[in-house]
Amino acid sequence: MTKVITIDKYVITFLRFQVVxxxxxxxxxxxxxxxxxxxxxxxxxxxxxxxxxQFKTQNVIFKSLSAPSLVSGSHRxxxxxxxxxxxxxxxxxxxVNQEIFQQVNNQVESKNQGRLFAxxxxxxxxxxxxxxxxxxxxxxxxxxxxxxxxxxxxxxxGAANFTLIGQPIVxxxxxxxxxxxxxxxxxxxxxxxxxxxxxxxxxVEIVGELNNPPEVRGLETAIF
Amino acid sequence: MVFTTAINFVRSKGxxxxxxxxxxxxxxxxxxxxxxxxxxLAIRSVHRALVYATKGRKLKKIDMANLWETRLQAAxxxxxxxYDIFRESLSRLxxxxxxxAIVDLxxxxxxxxxxxxxxxxxxxxx
Numbered sequence: 001m002t003k004v005i006t007i008d009k010y011v012i013t014f015l016r017f018q019v020v021x022x023x024x025x026x027x028x029x030x031x032x033x034x035x036x037x038x039x040x041x042x043x044x045x046x047x048x049x050x051x052x053x054q055f056k057t058q059n060v061i062f063k064s065l066s067a068p069s070l071v072s073g074s075h076r077x078x079x080x081x082x083x084x085x086x087x088x089x090x091x092x093x094x095x096v097n098q099e100i101f102q103q104v105n106n107q108v109e110s111k112n113q114g115r116l117f118a119x120x121x122x123x124x125x126x127x128x129x130x131x132x133x134x135x136x137x138x139x140x141x142x143x144x145x146x147x148x149x150x151x152x153x154x155x156x157x158g159a160a161n162f163t164l165i166g167q168p169i170v171x172x173x174x175x176x177x178x179x180x181x182x183x184x185x186x187x188x189x190x191x192x193x194x195x196x197x198x199x200x201x202x203x204v205e206i207v208g209e210l211n212n213p214p215e216v217r218g219l220e221t222a223i224f
Numbered sequence: 225m226v227f228t229t230a231i232n233f234v235r236s237k238g239x240x241x242x243x244x245x246x247x248x249x250x251x252x253x254x255x256x257x258x259x260x261x262x263x264x265l266a267i268r269s270v271h272r273a274l275v276y277a278t279k280g281r282k283l284k285k286i287d288m289a290n291l292w293e294t295r296l297q298a299a300x301x302x303x304x305x306x307y308d309i310f311r312e313s314l315s316r317l318x319x320x321x322x323x324x325a326i327v328d329l330x331x332x333x334x335x336x337x338x339x340x341x342x343x344x345x346x347x348x349x350x
Contacts (some may be wrong), residue, residue, distance in 0.1 A: 106251045117333065119321060126321065127325075128325060142325070155320060156336070158333060163336040165319055166319070188340065
């Protein structure tokens with residue numbers, strides 16, 4: 001349910017009664033006048049959409065202001081009521097994240113995490129693999145029989161206690177997956193062979209620490 | 225005695241007939257009844273079988289996609305999140321797991337799938 005309404009010069013986008021974005025032509029600087037305008041805007045939106053006034057505006061932070069001097073007699077654009085606000089501590093989520101990273105790093109260092117699995121993207125398909133797996137890759141694939149390969153496109157990796165979800169892939173040097181190629185041919189009925197390869201996964205490991213990317217990135221696959 | 229017309233009565237389709245037919249019989253080896261032994265019945269069955277195989281390759285992909293879809297919807301329901309919300313939130317977070325991978329996780333790695341639903345729910349509330 002996306003709604004777009006225009007009030008004066010502001011274009012407001014809604015998604016399910018949450019204000020997603022408010023676009024105004026002037027640059028948004030936090031001086032008194034603009035904040036008051038914002039407050040009045042919210043009131044107008046609520047009246048326009050017939051939403052009960054107890055609805056919380058979760059995404060909009062502004063302090064309550066008293067501005068009796070700006071109230072005009074005839075046309076009341078600004079109200080005297082203090083606008084509802086929510087104080088969000090920007091560091092709360094960060095602390096929780098740091099804790100989790102610390103725990104996972106400790107586990108990885110003490111080699112305590114047990115068997116790791118990973119979802120890897122190979123030849124256009126996604127496979128969920130772990131140590132000792134054999135996967136079949138269809139189609140033309142350059143690596144030769146007996147080659148040792150590292151699979152780089154790791155979409156997600158996990159263990160018994162934690163998961164690393166990549167967006168879209170997990171940080172490049174972090175998860176190391178080694179595989180060896182064993183070839184197998186396969187004949188289709190109308191005399192067309194699709195080459196298929198068996199790939200034995202040797203190991204899935206986590207190398208390095210979380211949230212601590214190396215300073216120079218992009219060198220993981222470089223060959224000097 | 226020399227029979228000059230006898231030669232005209234013998235008409236062979238060629239020396240390779242045996243092997244030409246053997247190709248068909250190899251495919252028809254597991255068929256039922258006379259279709260595996262009699263050539264004229266066998267080629268008909270074999271041709272239909274090949275057509276079904278061609279169509280089936282497409283249908284298999286459709287069937288698997290439907291299966292993944294059903295399983296994903298069931299998994300989302302069990303975790304109290306809407307299917308479309310789940311998929312949209314994941315795609316907005318740039319998590320590019322396809323349905324096959326997500327369903328594998330939902331079946332075999334329940335904690336990971338729960339983590340995914342939590343992440344998606346958080347994103348959808350923002």
